[in-house]
Amino acid sequence: MTHLILVLALLAQDPLDALDAKQGIKKAAPPPTAAAPATPVTPGANDVKPSIPGFESSAQPTAVEDSKPSESSAGQKPAAEEAGAESSLGLSDWLDKVCHAGAMGLMLRGGMFMWPILVCGILAAGVIVERYRTLKMLTTDASGLRKEVTDLLHDDKVEEALTRCDAEQGPVAAILSAGLRKFVVLRRLNYDPGKVEEQVIKAMDDYGVHVIGALERHLPILATVSSVAPMLGFLGTVSGMVNGFDHIVATLGEQNIVKAAADGIAEALLTTALGLIVGIPAFTGYNYFTGVINQFVLEVEETATELIETVTLQLAIENREADDAKRAVS
Numbered sequence: 001m002t003h004l005i006l007v008l009a010l011l012a013q014d015p016l017d018a019l020d021a022k023q024g025i026k027k028a029a030p031p032p033t034a035a036a037p038a039t040p041v042t043p044g045a046n047d048v049k050p051s052i053p054g055f056e057s058s059a060q061p062t063a064v065e066d067s068k069p070s071e072s073s074a075g076q077k078p079a080a081e082e083a084g085a086e087s088s089l090g091l092s093d094w095l096d097k098v099c100h101a102g103a104m105g106l107m108l109r110g111g112m113f114m115w116p117i118l119v120c121g122i123l124a125a126g127v128i129v130e131r132y133r134t135l136k137m138l139t140t141d142a143s144g145l146r147k148e149v150t151d152l153l154h155d156d157k158v159e160e161a162l163t164r165c166d167a168e169q170g171p172v173a174a175i176l177s178a179g180l181r182k183f184v185v186l187r188r189l190n191y192d193p194g195k196v197e198e199q200v201i202k203a204m205d206d207y208g209v210h211v212i213g214a215l216e217r218h219l220p221i222l223a224t225v226s227s228v229a230p231m232l233g234f235l236g237t238v239s240g241m242v243n244g245f246d247h248i249v250a251t252l253g254e255q256n257i258v259k260a261a262a263d264g265i266a267e268a269l270l271t272t273a274l275g276l277i278v279g280i281p282a283f284t285g286y287n288y289f290t291g292v293i294n295q296f297v298l299e300v301e302e303t304a305t306e307l308i309e310t311v312t313l314q315l316a317i318e319n320r321e322a323d324d325a326k327r328a329v330s
Contacts, residue, residue, distance in 0.1 A: 110270035113236035117229050121278040124225040127218045128285045135292050142172040142299045146306055149176055153310045158184055171211045171296045172303045178207035179307045193315045200311055204304045215293045226283035233275020240268030
């Protein structure tokens with residue numbers, strides 16, 4: 001019985017729906033079912049195009065390439081800074097190594113008295129080179145020049161002798177030129193023959209002072225350096241020993257006494273050595289140049305004496321000729 005009722009209800013369902021549709025009756029909407037959560041869609045996810053050989057899009061690689069330089073530049077800045085720091089550190093290490101090695105290292109270890117001694121050494125070296133060149137240029141054949149001038153005076157060729165002396169260089173030629181110039185002037189003025197000899201001697205003596213002064217130029221610097229440089233070295237010795245004892249007292253009980261005093265002893269020995277290295281050549285050069293100048297002075301004195309004798313003889317001959325002429329006239 002129940003089965004029969006169900007069959008009849010199913011058969012009657014479709015005619016009822018049709019009748020409701022004709023009469024405009026709407027059926028109630030079925031209740032909404034729970035919707036699945038929406039998945040987020042990334043922008044441009046649907047715009048991905050298939051990769052076709054030869055037709056790849058250039059937009060995406062460009063963006064990737066643009067991001068790479070920024071990353072590389074960000075990484076290069078620290079590297080450049082590190083390289084600059086390393087280079088500056090290497091330069092400072094190199095300068096420190098250069099300053100504390102070789103002669104410069106010895107100068108720094110020797111203390112402050114090494115620098116005045118070095119200045120004295122430079123002055124002495126300059127004077128030695130200058131005096132050697134100057135005196136070497138003044139070396140001439142003085143004996144030959146004196147003989148030639150004497151022969152010209154015996155032939156009464158005073159002006160030619162003066163010209164010959166002016167053409168030469170050196171103290172002997174200068175003294176002869178000064179004496180002959182005075183003799184020529186007095187002879188042209190008909191000066192008293194008895195006083196000509198006196199005036200010639202005076203002229204040569206006055207000029208000889210200037211000649212000797214020119215020869216001895218800068219020699220006092222050598223004499224001063226030869227005395228001062230060793231004294232500065234001894235002063236540096238005292239300073240080094242004082243510094244050594246001060247360092248021993250400051251580090252007493254911390255390290256060995258010999259090690260503590262090593263820097264002070266090194267300073268003392270270095271200053272002493274440099275003072276002697278500068279003083280000995282300066283003293284030797286001073287004595288050498290003094291000997292050369294004394295030789296020039298002796299030649300000048302011999303030249304003056306010989307010239308005076310020649311002038312005196314020439315004046316005597318002239319006076320006798322004048323007397324003979326007067327006697328012949330009378």
